[in-house]
Amino acid sequence: RKFIQKAFKKDNQLMVVRKTDDELTRYAKQVRIGQERQRFLEALEAEELKKKQGLDLEEKKELYLERLQTLGPRVYDKVHINDRLVNFDYLLDRQLYAAADPYKPLWQRLTFVKPLVARHSDTQEETPAGHYLVRLLGVLGLLKLGYWAGAKEAEWENEACADSPVVEFESEEQIFDMLLNQEKRAVFTYIYVPGGRLALKFLREFEAASHDKAYADIVFMKIHARKHISLTLSKAHARRIFPYAEVYYLNENNQIELVDMAEWHRSRQGIRGFMEEAELVEPLMDPGRVLEQSGSRLMEVQ
Structure with missing residues (x-):
């Protein structure tokens, strides 16, 4: 038709x-x-x-939801829903939402956490004031523990940095004074932003590398980005790798040169390789020096 x-x-x-x-x-x-x-x-x-x-899964689901809306809040008729295999009675059992239920996990009984199947109306009437008091005290205890751990970490950081040779940046004239008047070999600067995980990690590597005896004539200087915004903005050009690190040194013509750390890894090993590339320290693995030392030892044996 x-x-x-x-x-x-x-x-x-x-x-x-x-x-x-x-x-x-x-x-x-x-x-x-x-x-x-x-x-x-x-x-x-x-x-x-x-x-x-027969009906596919999506049609069965639509039919189930459509017919379930016509039921009462505490009524369940499996024949009416056309599903004889699934039993949802446990969703309506108010005993599940009791805090002292022995079948609940231990962490739920201690923290009074309602199960995922619970509705707000099922727990609103049965939650006593003591549960809220325990939760409040638990939150305050966690806050106290967090503040204590943060204070301890800051104390340890201060103790580690107490004898640090790293110099705090004040002005650009400070760099020129160290190179020209104090006759330092170079000034290695690092612009850091407090609070960042990556910046803090490299700052610790920066502090550790400053104790190396190979950098005795090199000044390690950290620049606080928030205190020196104009300098930081002039250094933060496009495509520059963060964290920002660079070195000032005097070349053969007694002129100040500036070299960016660029793609070197922000670690002690990366700092060493960067310094060796700039010829500010002697390389650890110089083939010529190794051969010369080996040859002199052979001559002594003969």
Whole structure:
């Protein structure tokens, strides 16, 4: 019936064969009608097969939710929901929401945490004031523990930095004074932002490397980014690798040169490689020096 109604609609002229049509038009319309009928029969057959096999999972879920909305808050009828295998009675058992339930995990009984299946109306009436008091005291205890741990960590950091040779930056004239007047080999600067995990990690590596005897003539200087905003903005150009670190030193012509740490790793090993590349310290593994030492030892043995 649907096929016939669609075929004889006034606005569907391609589905109607008229006497005035020529042979080519008539043949095209007949082919179109045959294709449409074949598509309709295939869809009808698929629908019949679907009805024989039953509803799919999505349709069952929609039917379940639609019929569940018509039920009362404490009513459950498995026949009405058309599901004989699943039992949802435990969702409506108020004993599950009791704090002293022996079947609940220990951490839920101690912290009075309601299960995921609980609703707000199920726990609102049964939560006594003592539970809220325990939660409040627990939160205050955790806050106290956090403040104590933070204070201890800051104390340890201050003790570690008490004898640190790292110099605090004050002005750019301070760098020139160390290079020209105090005759330092170089000044290695690091712009750090307090509070960042990556910046704090490199600051610790920076502090540890400053104790190395190989950098006896090199000044390690840290620059507080928030205290020296204008200098920080002039250094934070595009595509520069963070954290920012660079070295000032005097070249052979007694002129001050500036070299960025660039792609060197922000660690003690990276600092060592950067200093060796800038020829500010002697390389640890110089092949010529190793061969010379080995040859001198062989000469002593002979």
